[in-house]
Amino acid sequence: MAWRSVGANNEDLIRQLKDHGVIASDAVAQAMKETDRKHYSPRNPYMDAPQPIGGGVTISAPHMHAFALEYLRDHLKPGAHILDVGSGSGYLTACFYRYIKAKGVDAETRIVGIEHQAELVRLSKANLNTDDRSMLDSGQLIIVEGDGRKGYPPNAPYNAIHVGAAAPDTPTELINQLANGGRLIVPVGPDGGSQYMQQYDKDADGKVQMTRLMGVMYVPLTDLRS
Numbered sequence: 001m002a003w004r005s006v007g008a009n010n011e012d013l014i015r016q017l018k019d020h021g022v023i024a025s026d027a028v029a030q031a032m033k034e035t036d037r038k039h040y041s042p043r044n045p046y047m048d049a050p051q052p053i054g055g056g057v058t059i060s061a062p063h064m065h066a067f068a069l070e071y072l073r074d075h076l077k078p079g080a081h082i083l084d085v086g087s088g089s090g091y092l093t094a095c096f097y098r099y100i101k102a103k104g105v106d107a108e109t110r111i112v113g114i115e116h117q118a119e120l121v122r123l124s125k126a127n128l129n130t131d132d133r134s135m136l137d138s139g140q141l142i143i144v145e146g147d148g149r150k151g152y153p154p155n156a157p158y159n160a161i162h163v164g165a166a167a168p169d170t171p172t173e174l175i176n177q178l179a180n181g182g183r184l185i186v187p188v189g190p191d192g193g194s195q196y197m198q199q200y201d202k203d204a205d206g207k208v209q210m211t212r213l214m215g216v217m218y219v220p221l222t223d224l225r226s
Helices: 010-019 026-034 062-075 091-103 118-132 172-176
Strands: 051-054 057-059 081-085 110-115 141-145 158-163 178-188 195-202 208-216
Touching: 010 026, 010 062, 026 062, 026 091, 051 118, 062 091, 062 158, 062 178, 062 208, 081 091, 091 110, 091 118, 091 141, 091 158, 110 118, 118 141, 172 178, 178 208
Parallel strands: 081 110, 081 158, 110 141, 158 178
Antiparallel strands: 051 057, 178 195, 195 208
C-alpha cells in the first residue's frame, strides 16, 4: 500500500498516517499518539507493517489499527461496551480506552480484550501496565482469556466489536452480541483465500446490514486446538 512507511518515533508514524489520509480525525490521531507502540511491539514498533509478538501471533500494521478506530469511532462513547476479539498485544484495546476517556468519563464504560492464548493474556496485561497502569486499575479495561469466536457474554451487548483475525464465514455469535445501533468490523474469508474486511451494522430494530470495506489478509480466527 502506498502509504506504508517507517516513523522515526510514534508521533512521526501517526503524523505520516494522518498526512496520507489513513487517519481522518484528530481524536483518532490523539488516541494513537498517546498509545506508544513501543510498549506493544518489541520489534520495529514504528514500521507500518505487521510485527511478531510471540506465540505465532502478530500485531497488525498501524494503518489497520487506524482504519479500525476510524470505522468504529462514532460508536466509541462514554458508557459504551466495546469488545476487541483477538486482542493480542493489547495495543488497540488501549487505543479504544484512551479514545473513549478523552470523550468523557462514565462508570458504565467497559472495554474488553479477549485472547485465547494464556501467554498473550499475560503479555498484554504487562504491556498495558508498562504503558499506563491506571488503564487496568480503572476496572473499565479488562483482558480475559477465552474463545473470542463466541464473544464474551458477561459484558454483552456491545456497541462496537473489532475482530483482529479472519472468520471463515459470517460471525453469527458476535452479531448476536452486538447492541442495537452497534457496529462490528471483522475480516471474513478462508485462510490463504480471498478475505474482506466486513462491517455489520445493527439498526434500532435489530436488523443487520453488511458492507464490504476492503480486501485484506489476516491469520485465521482459531482456538488453541486448531
